[in-house]
Amino acid sequence: MPIDAGYAGRAYPPTDAYLVGREHLRDFATAVGATHPAHHDVAAARDLGYDDVVAPPTFAVVIAQAAEAQLIADPAAGIDFSRVVHAEERFTHHRPIVAGDAITTVLHVDSITERAGLAMVTTRCELSDVAGEPVSTVVSTLAVRGEG
């Protein structure tokens, strides 16, 4: 089944809040070799002016990918995940994510284009905190190979 280009322009309702845990941030930082003390040590993070340990710059992808599943896992959208390659990723941080944040995400499907048997699907996740203030914008482009 081909990708339904009619999904372009769609915006989804805000997700339930994603709770950012201190141990999760430490584990993610360790997994990516991010050894800066602000990722691990609460006192070091507070010395820099943060309330708690700080997320590495790409951590927002964890929250964004959970929101993107609304599109990717929707059978009607026609995205065959076994044919997906991650083409591009971009973060704009309005403020750093720290442990204790509760993040709500609105998923936007910015564009779906097809050329030469390849569909390019660009999504944008707008992450915001409990006060409604913007935290991060995560733009992701997936390339989906056509069948055969």
Added chain:
Amino acid sequence: MADVEVGEVVGIRAIEVTRGDLVHYAGASGDRNPIHWNERFAREVGLPGVIAHGMFTMALAVNVVVDWLGDPGRVLEYGVRFTRPVQVPDPGGATVTITATVGAVDPDAGTARVDLVAEAAGVKVLGRAQAVVRL
């Protein structure tokens, strides 16, 4: 930070990557796609073998920038294109080398653009990898 100059290399690093690292990233990130840990599955979908998560490589590359800045919150923007996969054989692994160079400075905004080059097995694996940072 005020005297940063365009062309200045702010970090160079070589990172050894093993299957175990990919399994750790799969768990920590929630991206458990088997192409990143299962040789049989990777080959069945046409890959030469297990490859690293693009997001893992992207995360590795920015560490040198964070360590240079001394504050992860100073990374304001970060974007990459995933141009080539990083193969991670077992036994063995892959070596990813990162070079971070100042590409532009905006004194009025107090920001700089850092250009990142990530290579594995002699080829660039990220394209247009750039971070905008607060100095």
